Amino acid sequence: MLNRDMDTTGKDVVVAAGVKEAVKGLLPDPAVRLIQERRAERAFRRCPPDSKVMDLSMVSLIRDAALTDLQDADYLERELLPRLGLNDEQLPEFPKFLYPHTGKGLLHWQYPSQFSKYLVELSGQRIENYLEIGVRHGGTFVITVEYLNRFHPLRKAVAVDFEGTPGLVQYQRTRRGILLMAADTQTTGFEEWVRAAGPFDLVLIDGDHSAAGSGRDFDTVADHARIVVFHDIVSDVVPGVGEAWRDVRARHPGRYRFLEFTDQYPELAERGNSYLGIGMAVRNPPA
Secondary structure, three states: OEEEEEOOOOOEEEEEOOOOHHHHHHOOHHHHHHHHHHHHHHHHOOOOOOOOOOOHHHHHHHHOOOHHHHOOHHHHHHHHHHHHOEOOOOHHHOOHHHHHHEOOOOOEOOOHHHHHHHHHHHHOOOOOEEEEEOOOOOHHHHHHHHHHHHHOOOOEEEEEEOOOOHHHHHHHOOOOOEEEEEOOOOOHHHHHHHHHHOOEEEEEEOOOOOHHHHHHHHHHHHHHEEEEEEEOOOOOOOHHHHHHHHHHHHHOOOOEEEEEEOOOOHHHHOOOOOOOOEEEEEEOOOO
């Protein structure tokens, strides 16, 4: 459950908290979880005033595309993903030829060269339940939900962040099964929610970018997700994520099939820079 509290700096923040023991004793677990989710959703709707808003009309490009095109990584990379619109907050991380596509559309913070191959891999999976930890403006969440839904109907998709984003609040009105949550994923309260709300077919970790934080997010969802994905596994900006990803690979060599989507654009690689990167851990079936 989420309450509004004041931190030591006086800033109004959303913090995770458990339901009072008295309430837990009176209500069945599903009812408690529903209360938690509704309070978390109300908190998510309090978006920062400077939030950017996605242009949700762009989802028609995914909904109207031919399935053969959606499974063509080259088409996704060169045509669809740039047209959907990229984030413009860290332009030096993008090659200049993509600049005309930034600051518009769905504002997704992905390299089309990486995201395209990742999505095609997902198209062969049967995904019904999706959880994304850390959504920023919501572009990656919307694209993933729309794309997956073209191949198999999603029953539930959950977006989690500290603060809300108005684009996702609008998007929720257009599609059933979307849950928005303001929560701190580094708390036992969130761990309890995952245990109760899971299992998930797919979880994307893109929240706390420290080694300890992204590692804890993995440990929270690992037993409740068939596929766990890390974002930023080769980023020079947030090296902790790569550290956590390598630790997962070292600790679970037989539990998962590991895939990496880390293509870099030559313009940046020639300067010795490396950005973003997607790591995908697909749980192996029981022996």
